Amino acid sequence: MIKKIFTVLLLLGGSCLAASAQDVQLNKGWKFAVGDSAQWSSPTFNDQNWQNIDVAHSWEPQGHPNYDGFGWYRIHVVIPSSLKEKAYLKDSLRLNLASVDDNDEVYLNGKLIAKYGGRSGTIKDGNYGPRTYNISASDPAILWDKENVLAIRIYDTGGDGGIYGDNFSIGMADVMDHVLVNTDGDFTFGENNSLAKAVKLITTNKYQYQGTLAFKVTDPETGAVIYEKSNPANFTAGKPFTYSFVIARLAKKSYTITYTFNDQKSGKEIVRTETTPYVLTPYPSAKPKINGADVYGARPGNPFLYLIPATGKKPLTYKADGLPEGLKLDAATGIITGVVNQKGDYPVTLTVTNKLGNKTKTLTISIGDKIGLTPALGWNSWNAWGLSVNDEKVKISAKEMSDKLSAYGWNYINIDDGWEAENRAADGAIVANSKFPDMKGLTDYVHSLGLHTGIYSSPGPRTCGGFLGSWQHEDQDAKTYADWGFDYLKYDWCSYSEVTPPHPDLPALKKPYELMRSSLNKVNRDIMFSFCQYGWGDVWKWGAETGGNSWRTTGDIQDTWRSMSDIGFGQDPASPYAGPGHFNDPDMLVVGKVGWGPSLHNSRLTYDEQYTHISLWSLLSAPLLIGCDMGHLDRFTLSLLTNDEVLAIDQDALSKGARQVSKTDEQQIWVKELTKGEKAIGFFNTSDKYQTVNLDANDKLLNGFTKARDAWEQKYLIAVNHKYTFKIPPHGVKLIRVM
Template sequence: MKNHLLPRLLFTALCAMGLPVLAQQASPNVVWIDAMNLTEVEQGWGQVHAGKSVDGHPITLNNVVYAHGIGTHADGNIVITLHGAATRFSATVGVDDEATKEGSVVFTVLVDGKERVKTPVLKRGDTQVISIDVTGAKQLTLQLDDAGDGINNDHGDWADAKLELAPGARQKPEIVTTPATPPRYVHQAESEVPQIHGARIIGATPGRDFLFRIPATGKGPLSYGAANLPSGLKLNPATGIISGALKAAGTTRVILSARGPKGRATRELTIVGGEHKLALTPPMGWNSWNVWAGAVDEDKVKAAADEMISTGLAAHGYSYINIDDTWEAGRDDKGNILTNKKFPDMARLSGYIHKKGLRFGIYSSPGPQTCAGYTASYEHEDQDAASYAAWGVDYLKYDWCSYGRIAKDDHSLPALMKPYQVMGASLNKVNRDIVYSLCQYGMGEVWKWGADPSIGGNAWRTTGDIVDNWHSLRGIIESQAGHEVYAGPGHWNDPDMLMVGIVGFGKTHPTHLKPNEQILHISMWSLLAAPILIGCDMTKMDQFTLDLLANDETIDINQDPLGKAASRVVKDGNREVWARPLFDGTKAVGLVNMDNEPQKITVKWADLGLKAPQAVRDLWLHKNLGTINGSYTVEVPAHGCVLLKVKGVGRK
């Protein structure tokens, strides 16, 4: 969901045009909010700016320009510690004039946790003045919400936002910051003894291209084996790449092996041949948007594929290399989609990726244009699906974007389903297996119908776009409770791509998520059985990022063949317990702390439906904790997660 913003003149030009500019004189008893440290301000898109709109222009509400204020984007959250020093908070709020008519927001002000002001839904042209007494208060919270219709163009301004101080106040108010405490994890050196990782089950359609790279680690060189391969498939023992095409439907249990100087490993892989048997575990790989956005090109995609191999992430089960938006360049005289100069030959790029045993993904929209304004698939679905198949595409992300102009004001379920039904039918016509990912932000409770046979979705976005801050991460996690009943093998809830490592949508920077927030991020995506699509610059991953992504104990949870996503079994304020059953009869359990301070969290075996004493293992410390009766209590870092695996004593 990328925003299309109207062109803006510079601040001085606005003055010259005669637009009123509101500039108030500073006072020693006034603290402007835009003078505070804004680095901890969290919002659903973009970066907050002091004295400017979210897009970096002068703050303008209903044609009035304000010299002071903060331009934010829904959903946003500003928490200010007052130290009892302030007497009044005031601001003029509304949707900045730069937004389109789609923008609609609600402003809420809380004082010491109690709601004091909540505006009606405001759209462009609407403003409201807020002025409240905060004498003696300890905390002020300024919230910007999306009014329940998504965050597109929700550019909310806190114009002239300021605090008046009590005479003689010793401490000035300040925006709350959460300390970046050391991450609760232990680096685990990779064993030289061979081990096989990743998915334990894979599906494909008979007669169509099959590709699977055996994910194995250990001191090399490794040689690979695959006993009992079904007819039509062959293994390259030097690379571990299984290719070919299944000759018949059915289920085959294959014994994979990897041998090296330090030993040999084996693992069972179930291969399922049949119609609609794709994505039997959540897809794992890389997508270009969260790091490169419109700056993506062929060289960056090839570099990601190279790094997937050289960093060893492919050896842990990652396989997709997906191009997001901005590869398109109109159509030829027959209506066939063209690629732009950044991607001169998609079939050649696909072949480069496939040669490594990896899979190739692409992006489009059901509307006339993609989110970034490039050519999309409206009324050319059959042609585009045929082009994707000819190029060797294995994954399609299909983003709602401009289809809103086609649907107009029709938000009925048939209208929401229609564009995905159309492309689903087109994909069914081609002789290639293409994983179908619906990107439409959870509209119409897509988790209830995305897997409908008329659509055939393999994954569907359940939320708006993720950004690399705590407010975004927490909001997405909290919104997932209850969706788990709609997920399973072949159809997964997708809470969006990962925000660890170097990210930034073309303006790259280290993620703003703190280390323990990143651990929570990976833990929850594993518990939720979500697609694991890396969103960072693969060429610049530090050891911590690699440790997060290559933790085989979390990957095993995500790729568990039972395919049962976690449910939230306990919510006690900011303390939560999430759990999911695994194929071997054990349970994965996440103890989640949403608080700004460390919290002791207890998981009771009874809450998990367990009775016997449980053997407990900590999956980030890589440590067995022993056999524990009744319950387990542990201190969880602020914004953190302790991820456990528990099994009854006596289980194998």
């Protein structure tokens, strides 16, 4: 993954803002050229022959595949003085540029007015994220009521590039620019499906806000207003206003909450909406149940580690009959360790017992050339902590996974970028920085919990975050990772573009991964190998033969519907190439609290969209790598990650990727073949309104099957008049298993 550090950056500070009705919209009319020239900032430069470009999307799919480096955007726009005349505040002009990928310089009529999101450094420093800039309304660069030329110089370090998103506009800075309705507190679930929460009105302004906060709950299915109330609200910098509420007796679906603050003095208002969570996953039984995949692969002669994933009232005791020679089980913890020297498939009968009974399951331990026979289930540090990851955060994540998720098969704790020291040791060995004082001690701790652990590097001289890569040190680094005890390597293309041809052909795309694969083959440890090169060269067609256990098929995901749905619903071409030991990776999960650095926020996906996210990734046989703060798993997020029937779809031993069998403007249907001849089917509502699905019992999708089971609610569906009928919320899903 090319590193995308999500920060909200303004020249004068504050929050990223939506355009107001009075703003001049800049979503259309942009011109684009690759390359770099100082004259392209000039208002007199003739850009008529430049490419017309859609700023809703990056430049890669618009004729520039795999292009990294400089690109320029230009637009001609009249800035009316009426903007200033109608504004409550008249001192600053605000420029919204959606998201910049990766860094920018902004020129207005030839004058550099802003750069790098207000950060120091150079344009070649990675600085992906949303951009809003303020400039003085008296700046002579602004030509009021005349044509202005806005030119944006972009440098892309890798992956997607350019400026893209929804909000491109010019308007006046507003009294509400630094006001936030903070909804990042958790919902509390009460009796009878009630929900409670507290939200805050906060600001960095010394202005004294006085007005009303209107609170409204709406049913998106019917449009009916369930509850509404207005309250006096006063706040200023350092003195937020807190509003607490309880919503009683909700149905098991999501509702829309709208918060509207109106400032009495200025007449300005700010509106924030969010949806309410609802839990579909049933509570686990107190009786024992063994979860996880039916098969586990390891190589002969290498250290073996497997934790039996089981739920039930503790204490549990574990038993394993038929273990191959060299393995032993800790009956109290369920951890199997040792070394198997003889290749073969070993059927092992697992038994888990508590006071309420016992449960058995057959696990096939496959000792051979393949590892990672089912997609990885785990956590990666990047989407929560970015470069601020440290030893303590990793240990907290490991303990939380052990306590709350490992019983369902989750077992990888992966450190992403930001662990590397500034320089190598005298002998060339890679060294961890002060945030990780004892890497071997850290992996030993994770392994003591029965979990695996992963690390990150790049084939280039530097990682995406600017740390040391593995360039010309592949054998050394592979040995160091093995000596430390790592079980997984994410290998991110990043600065490898600096040492390979500008437009690498297929052999050049394969080369760094073949080289590290060769290095990993030399160490006495099973290390899962995850390619991260954004899907270039149709990597799904050659990733397995090059030695990958998984490979990214796309650029970086964001916690938005557009990003998640574009990526997830775009996987059909790659799906046929998934199979045991090698999987398409549409990037990490963006559920829970994410933030790409020290500041975290609730995922911007609605709760319905989060159900779609997990359902679609599971259908695709994708690695499920949580990207949230593991130390703060709320009830809803836990319910997403602990549904054993949904996880079983992802972990099915056949390991096939789902195929898209139907698509309209409002709905999509994806079908995944499972073992024992069963199928998993996802019905997705891609529209903004509720959709009703009527599925005839004789439909070809159900041909040969007699039962249909709702995977999220874990109950069988009942056909009425030979039809299954279900309503799907906006951007939601119905995930069923037929047998």
